[in-house]
Amino acid sequence: MVQYGFYFNEDRCINCKACVVACKDWYDLKPGPIKYLRIYEYEEGYYPNIKTHIRWVTCFHCSNPVCIDACPNGAIYKEEKYGAVLIDQEKCKGYRLCQRACPYGAITYESDRLANDVKANKCTMCIDRLEEGLKPVCVLACPMRALDFDTMENLVKKYGSVKQLKDLPNPSLTNPSVVFKPKGEKKKIIPYDEDKALLLLGSREPLPPIFKSLNDIKEIPMGIRLKDKLILKPKNIEELMELTRDDNG
Numbered sequence: 001m002v003q004y005g006f007y008f009n010e011d012r013c014i015n016c017k018a019c020v021v022a023c024k025d026w027y028d029l030k031p032g033p034i035k036y037l038r039i040y041e042y043e044e045g046y047y048p049n050i051k052t053h054i055r056w057v058t059c060f061h062c063s064n065p066v067c068i069d070a071c072p073n074g075a076i077y078k079e080e081k082y083g084a085v086l087i088d089q090e091k092c093k094g095y096r097l098c099q100r101a102c103p104y105g106a107i108t109y110e111s112d113r114l115a116n117d118v119k120a121n122k123c124t125m126c127i128d129r130l131e132e133g134l135k136p137v138c139v140l141a142c143p144m145r146a147l148d149f150d151t152m153e154n155l156v157k158k159y160g161s162v163k164q165l166k167d168l169p170n171p172s173l174t175n176p177s178v179v180f181k182p183k184g185e186k187k188k189i190i191p192y193d194e195d196k197a198l199l200l201l202g203s204r205e206p207l208p209p210i211f212k213s214l215n216d217i218k219e220i221p222m223g224i225r226l227k228d229k230l231i232l233k234p235k236n237i238e239e240l241m242e243l244t245r246d247d248n249g
C-alpha cells in the first residue's frame with residue numbers, strides 16, 4: 001500500500017483559515033462543531049520573548065491508527081489505495097471510543113449528546129477528489145503554499161521527516177502521515193531597548209500609563225490569557241468552538 005500524507009510549514013502559515021473554510025465548503029459542513037480540520041493558535045512566553053504557535057491539525061491517516069482498534073463496531077477502516085483512514089457512518093453507533101483514542105482529537109461530533117445517531121466525523125483525505133486526480137481542497141486553498149500533499153515517500157524526500165511540532169503528541173504513538181516544518185528561531189532584526197519600548201507603549205500622556213509596573217506585562221500568570229496552551233482534545237463542543245474561534249478579526 002502506498003501511504004499518502006500531508007505537509008505543513010508553520011513558518012509560512014498566517015492562520016488565515018482559508019484551508020478550513022475550503023474544507024467546510026467542499027463537504028457542505030455547516031458552521032459549528034463538525035470540523036475535519038482545525039487550526040489552533042496559542043502563545044508561549046512573555047514580552048519580549050513571546051512566540052505564537054500555529055498547529056494545523058486534521059486526521060493524519062496514521063500508519064498505526066489507534067482509532068480503528070478502539071471501535072468495537074468496525075466502523076473505521078484503512079483503505080488500500082491512498083492509506084486513508086475512513087469512517088463508515090452506517091456502522092458507527094456513537095460510542096466515541098475512537099475520539100478518546102485519537103491523540104490528535106481528529107474526530108468530531110455534531111453535539112455533546114451521547115446517542116447512536118450522533119455519528120463520528122473526520123477528514124476523508126479528500127478521497128473523492130483524489131479519485132478525480134485532484135489534490136485535497138485544503139491544500140489547494142492555501143494562499144501561502146504552507147501545505148502540500150503527496151506520497152509519504154515523496155514528502156520525506158522533499159521536506160524531511162519531522163513528524164512532530166512542539167506540544168503535539170509523540171508520533172511514535174500512531175505514526176501519523178505528515179511532515180512538519182517547524183517555525184524558525186525568532187530573530188531580533190533591529191536592536192532596541194525592550195524596557196524603554198514597553199514604557200513608551202504604556203504611556204498615553206496626559207492620561208495615566210496603561211500599566212503600573214513592567215512586570216504586569218512581563219510576568220503574566222498562566223490562565224489569564226485565553227490561549228496560553230495547546231488543547232487538542234476539548235472537553236465539549238463549547239470548548240472546541242472557543243479554541244478554534246478566530247480572534248484576529
Ligand code: SF4
Nearest residue numbers: 059060062065067102
Ligand atoms: S489522526 Fe486519529 S483519527 Fe486519524 S488515523 Fe490517526 S488515530 Fe485515527
Ligand code: SF4
Nearest residue numbers: 023123124126136138
Ligand atoms: S484533506 Fe479534505 S477532508 Fe481532509 S482536511 Fe483537507 S479538505 Fe478537509
Ligand code: SF4
Nearest residue numbers: 013014016017019142
Ligand atoms: S490556508 Fe494556509 S496559511 Fe491559511 S491557515 Fe491554512 S495552512 Fe495556514
